[in-house]
Amino acid sequence: MDELKLRILTDGKNLGGGIxxxxxxxxxxxxxxxxxxCGRELASRFARVGATKVLTAEISGIGPALMxxxxxxxxxxxxxxxxxxxxxxxxxxxxxxxxTKGRTVELIVSPEYLGRGERILIIDDFLATGQTIMGxxxxxxxxxxxxxxxxxxxxxxxxxxxxxxxxxxVPIEALALxxxxxxxxxxxxx
Amino acid sequence: MDELKLRILTDGKNLGGGIxxxxxxxxxxxxxxxxxxCGRELASRFARVGATKVLTAEISGIGPALMxxxxxxxxxxxxxxxxxxxxxxxxxxxxxxxxTKGRTVELIVSPEYLGRGERILIIDDFLATGQTIMGxxxxxxxxxxxxxxxxxxxxxxxxxxxxxxxxxxVPIEALALxxxxxxxxxxxxx
Numbered sequence: 170m171d172e173l174k175l176r177i178l179t180d181g182k183n184l185g186g187g188i189x190x191x192x193x194x195x196x197x198x199x200x201x202x203x204x205x206x207c208g209r210e211l212a213s214r215f216a217r218v219g220a221t222k223v224l225t226a227e228i229s230g231i232g233p234a235l236m237x238x239x240x241x242x243x244x245x246x247x248x249x250x251x252x253x254x255x256x257x258x259x260x261x262x263x264x265x266x267x268x269t270k271g272r273t274v275e276l277i278v279s280p281e282y283l284g285r286g287e288r289i290l291i292i293d294d295f296l297a298t299g300q301t302i303m304g305x306x307x308x309x310x311x312x313x314x315x316x317x318x319x320x321x322x323x324x325x326x327x328x329x330x331x332x333x334x335x336x337x338x339v340p341i342e343a344l345a346l347x348x349x350x351x352x353x354x355x356x357x358x359x
Numbered sequence: 360m361d362e363l364k365l366r367i368l369t370d371g372k373n374l375g376g377g378i379x380x381x382x383x384x385x386x387x388x389x390x391x392x393x394x395x396x397c398g399r400e401l402a403s404r405f406a407r408v409g410a411t412k413v414l415t416a417e418i419s420g421i422g423p424a425l426m427x428x429x430x431x432x433x434x435x436x437x438x439x440x441x442x443x444x445x446x447x448x449x450x451x452x453x454x455x456x457x458x459t460k461g462r463t464v465e466l467i468v469s470p471e472y473l474g475r476g477e478r479i480l481i482i483d484d485f486l487a488t489g490q491t492i493m494g495x496x497x498x499x500x501x502x503x504x505x506x507x508x509x510x511x512x513x514x515x516x517x518x519x520x521x522x523x524x525x526x527x528x529v530p531i532e533a534l535a536l537x538x539x540x541x542x543x544x545x546x547x548x549x
Contacts, residue, residue, distance in 0.1 A: 182445075188444060192443075192469065194434075196443070196445070197436060197439060197443075198434050198471075201425055201428045201433075201434070201435060202432070204425065228418050228421070228437075228439075231418070235394065243391075244389065244391070246387060246388045246389075247418075253459070254459060255378065256387070281388075282382070282388040
């Protein structure tokens with residue numbers, strides 16, 4: 170998606186070590202118009218998978234997931250990383266190693282909002298190692314729901330997430346696919 | 360705003376102790392259409408304050424703030440509660456006691472996205488004790504920005520936040536104002 174790629178090239182920063190800074194338009198400051206376009210595009214790419222719900226992880230997945238869900242006219246659930254007081258005692262919980270945080274995080278969803286027969290579209294800001302998304306897949310499976318697609322704004326192809334997730338046999342879409350970030354480069358692929 | 364009040368009455372739960380559970384449509388599962396309506400309404404109420412940016416706090420402020428910013432055609436910044444690796448060393452940081460979490464949280468904004476001369480509209484899901492919002496006010500003030508309005512989806516009037524914030528002399532708007540949650544009640548006021 171050219172609009173996102175152009176924005177990454179103009180406002181994104183390759184900080185080295187595979188870290189792409191997109192704090193100016195996705196992860197800290199958010200451009201609502203860009204997020205709207207990305208949500209519309211993801212909704213369009215997954216228009217035929219019959220999703221009944223979008224699932225993401227707090228924090229930075231919320232924007233893209235909300236905008237995608239808005240265009241698909243389905244609810245969005247964001248997995249929590251800490252259990253709020255409003256959540257019941259019985260929950261779905263999985264652990265996912267976070268590359269950028271350097272530690273393992275909990276992903277928690279209430280059984281009230283994820284159930285058998287749901288058709289789940291997973292949306293996140295990044296597809297990198299795929300560990301967070303695989304955590305969301307496990308939550309959906311634990312609930313007896315079917316994962317019908319996986320979408321991300323930005324994929325870092327060289328971190329192997331697509332290989333991990335391709336075993337699921339569902340469509341995987343990324344709006345900006347980055348194949349190389351070595352030596353300060355930001356190289357897009359198809 | 361009748362749409363939100365009706366939803367609170369049908370899907371919200373008074374858990375006692377002043378805790379209103381809205382996990383089914385705002386805080387864990389989100390209804391994008393409702394959030395869209397709320398964003399449009401908040402944008403309309405603050406149409407004349409000349410906001411150049413919307414400021415909120417992660418996590419549950421992101422949805423309403425993003426939708427409001429989308430209708431105002433301005434960026435939204437969400438204060439982080441932990442400093443990501445992509446943020447510079449020099450940051451704006453304040454501490455805010457969290458009533459629902461029973462502890463003090465950090466609110467962090469990068470000086471890259473909050474600066475002198477900005478006109479800041481603060482949007483959050485709840486206006487309760489006002490402590491989180493007052494933390495966001497301090498961040499804006501530290502950056503030399505002006506707070507021009509404060510909006511929330513739900514106000515719990517009996518927790519005193521409005522009194523605390525009214526000293527700022529800016530318009531304060533809540534889409535659903537709750538005056539009483541004693542004995543299992545959810546009573547709306549004007």
